[in-house]
Amino acid sequence: MRKLIIALTALSVLGGASAPAVAKTDxxxxxxxxxxxxxxxxxxxxxxxxxxGIYAIDKVRRDEWQLMEEFPSYEDGVNRGRKLFxxxxxxxxxxxxxxxxxxxxxxxxxxxxxxRTLEGDLMACLKRKNVDLKAEKLRFFKGNFAAIAAYMAxxxxxxxQNVVVPxxxxxxxxxxxxxxxxxxxxxxxxxxCADCHVYNSGMMARGNLLSPGLGQTSxxxxxxxxxxxxxxxxxxxxxxxxxxxxxxxxQVRALPMNAYNSGKYKTETQHPTYVALEYFHTYMSxxxxxxxxxxxx
Amino acid sequence: MKKIAIMAMTAALTLAACATGPSMSExxxxxxxxxxxxxxxxxxxxxxxxRDTGKMIKAAEKAAKEGEYEKAVDLANEAEKQSELxxxxxxxxxxxxxxx
Numbered sequence: 502m503r504k505l506i507i508a509l510t511a512l513s514v515l516g517g518a519s520a521p522a523v524a525k526t527d528x529x530x531x532x533x534x535x536x537x538x539x540x541x542x543x544x545x546x547x548x549x550x551x552x553x554g555i556y557a558i559d560k561v562r563r564d565e566w567q568l569m570e571e572f573p574s575y576e577d578g579v580n581r582g583r584k585l586f587x588x589x590x591x592x593x594x595x596x597x598x599x600x601x602x603x604x605x606x607x608x609x610x611x612x613x614x615x616x617r618t619l620e621g622d623l624m625a626c627l628k629r630k631n632v633d634l635k636a637e638k639l640r641f642f643k644g645n646f647a648a649i650a651a652y653m654a655x656x657x658x659x660x661x662q663n664v665v666v667p668x669x670x671x672x673x674x675x676x677x678x679x680x681x682x683x684x685x686x687x688x689x690x691x692x693x694c695a696d697c698h699v700y701n702s703g704m705m706a707r708g709n710l711l712s713p714g715l716g717q718t719s720x721x722x723x724x725x726x727x728x729x730x731x732x733x734x735x736x737x738x739x740x741x742x743x744x745x746x747x748x749x750x751x752q753v754r755a756l757p758m759n760a761y762n763s764g765k766y767k768t769e770t771q772h773p774t775y776v777a778l779e780y781f782h783t784y785m786s787x788x789x790x791x792x793x794x795x796x797x798x
Numbered sequence: 799m800k801k802i803a804i805m806a807m808t809a810a811l812t813l814a815a816c817a818t819g820p821s822m823s824e825x826x827x828x829x830x831x832x833x834x835x836x837x838x839x840x841x842x843x844x845x846x847x848x849r850d851t852g853k854m855i856k857a858a859e860k861a862a863k864e865g866e867y868e869k870a871v872d873l874a875n876e877a878e879k880q881s882e883l884x885x886x887x888x889x890x891x892x893x894x895x896x897x898x
Contacts, residue, residue: 538898685894689848756847
């Protein structure tokens with residue numbers, strides 16, 4: 502009897518010590534809390550409206566944005582993306598010919614035990630097809646590459662984001678890493694993603710209105726005049742969500758993830774930390790319709 | 799008499815400045831740069847390096863090359879401090895959670 506008690510005690514101690522990180526992960530509960538927070542912070546703004554970013558919470562900026570969307574600067578870039586998509590038969594690498602599929606990304610791939618992003622799969626496809634990435638100027642995060650991703654997003658407009666975090670320790674681990682990154686302060690300014698886009702969303706940071714974290718992933722890749730640098734209708738204005746993560750990190754004076762390891766992550770692959778962040782971040786916007794590519798400040 | 803007093807005071811002040819001013823050697827600069835690099839690597843290993851620390855170390859190396867050892871030491875020390883703070887930040891934020 503004494504041995505049994507000792508064994509049971511040991512088991513309970515061991516169980517308690519090894520499980521907590523994953524056992525407490527409850528993405529659905531996180532999602533509910535996240536939404537409720539923004540409903541309270543911005544009363545009257547409906548779930549789908551959060552997909553419009555700051556234009557859901559500021560009428561003057563919304564009017565201006567709607568005018569810009571009448572003849573959107575990204576239109577020619579999306580066409581460029583479509584041409585490249587067709588030229589290299591990108592659709593053959595994806596389900597449904599690569600159209601109307603973005604809402605399922607990022608997804609957890611059971612076989613490899615990793616999370617896949619749309620851009621990650623797109624780059625893998627281009628490499629499989631031996632596309633001359635240099636000649637076509639296809640680099641992660643921007644330009645022609647982001648234009649193809651923008652075209653794929655365009656074909657998915659109206660679909661509700663539907664990211665799945667399965668009850669698999671590996672998937673939950675990536676989700677937790679993304680969540681931790683989102684809420685952890687970093688950089689010389691000691692600020693987290695959440696500092697700007699949760700707690701201070703709707704406030705001004707110099708001339709910029711800080712967008713709510715809810716709905717942010719619905720409109721990527723985005724087209725920004727800042728990135729276009731005078732190229733008003735080309736592909737230079739495009740950037741994927743991970744390009745934005747990198748920019749945000751720089752703004753709080755943290756070294757962006759893709760700058761680690763002597764540029765290895767600059768063009769060839771995505772940094773696993775940003776993949777984890779994208780997984781968590783997109784899951785938080787589940788249920789909101791995709792409306793990318795979109796013009797953003 | 800007045801002139802002598804002014805000259806004496808000027809000389810005394812110049813001497814005092816020379817006596818108290820730090821004089822750094824090339825070795826001091828190299829040691830400081832090496833320490834800064836080591837701390838930056840530690841910050842990078844935990845994915846927590848700050849944006850400008852690497853640039854600061856490069857500026858320190860440039861200053862050392864040009865013989866401005868004091869400036870090089872100052873920059874390297876600042877870079878080292880930044881990386882130490884970054885590592886501290888990493889430890890403190892390890893279990894960051896939402897406050898909502």
